[in-house]
Amino acid sequence: MKQFTKARTAKFVYLFIALIGIAAIQSCKKPSPDAEGGVGSAKLRLVNTSPDAGSSKIILEEEVGVTGSVGTGNASSYINAFAGEQQVTVQSGAGTVLARVSNQLDANSYYSFYLTGVSGSYSLFPVLDDVAAVSGKAKVRFVQTSSQLNSANLSAGSTSLFTAQPFKAITNSVEVAPGAYTFNLSNGVTAITLASSQSVTLTSGKNYTVFVSTQSVSGNNATLALNVVASN
Known part of the structure; x- marks a missing residue:
């Protein structure tokens, strides 16, 4: 009987430790920009105007949001982004960074980021839509x-x-x-x-x-x- 009690106690200890571990992992996960109770979200998209950038996409910090790839003369669909200061990066289809800019995003606002220029001198500028x-x-x-x-x-x-x-x-x-x-x-x-x-x-x-x-x-x-x- 005494050994059985120790076994049950050990099981409860292991279960408690496991639950703490799961909670810690969940707390480390970055919420989605449209999660309730967050700082609010903005929407943004990429507009590609460059002749030689090829099919490109926007990637936000920690890849919380990624637009679809778009070619010259086209715009991606809007994606959600956390409101606040955001670093917006444009990558080529091969993963090469073409341009990067930091910009303040206001909650409930829509932004287009225009990729301009040619190889070696790409630039990215935001427009409040x-x-x-x-x-x-x-x-x-x-x-x-x-x-x-x-x-x-x-x-x-x-x-x-x-x-x-x-x-x-x-x-x-x-x-x-x-x-x-x-x-x-x-x-x-x-x-x-x-x-x-x-x-x-x-x-x-x-x-x-x-x-x-x-x-x-x-x-x-x-x-x-x-x-x-x-x-x-």
């Missing part, structure tokens, strides 16, 4: 993401929207009537048309960003394209 919808209207803004273009104009058909925008300029949103539009990019100095988007149908209550992607670079000449992505 406009997601506030307007009933009966669409909203359009312009992000000038071509380092090969010092000044850029953007028009919708024959209607001028933004003029003389330098590299990394982020315009305010303008309201437009829903419908089909073709956007045109022109040189802010010479007014020569450099690229046109495909016809895009803008929907009421939706917000859109028009951005420049560089398709190729040869010496001082670059082939540019206009791309349109929704923010809400």
Whole structure:
């Protein structure tokens, strides 16, 4: 009987130690950005405008969030991220770090991180996305993401929207009537048309960003394209 009591006591001791170990492991796990009771979460995505970065993705600290890989002229889906100061890293498909930036992320806000430049001089800059919808209207803004273009104009058909925008300029949103539009990019100095988007149908209550992607670079000449992505 005495030996049986010792055996039961030993079992309880081992069980207690095991439970403590499990609790310690659970406490060390980093919660997901959308976990209840956390510091709040923001949303972010990658927009790839580089001609030679290839298919790239964002990786947050400790790989809490990873976007899908996107090629030139494309944007990933939004992912959750912890609110607060975050280090955002862009990697190539092979895992090479292309660019990195630290940025303050506010809870319940949406961000696009634009990868620009060419091999050896990639850069990453954040844009706080406009997601506030307007009933009966669409909203359009312009992000000038071509380092090969010092000044850029953007028009919708024959209607001028933004003029003389330098590299990394982020315009305010303008309201437009829903419908089909073709956007045109022109040189802010010479007014020569450099690229046109495909016809895009803008929907009421939706917000859109028009951005420049560089398709190729040869010496001082670059082939540019206009791309349109929704923010809400």
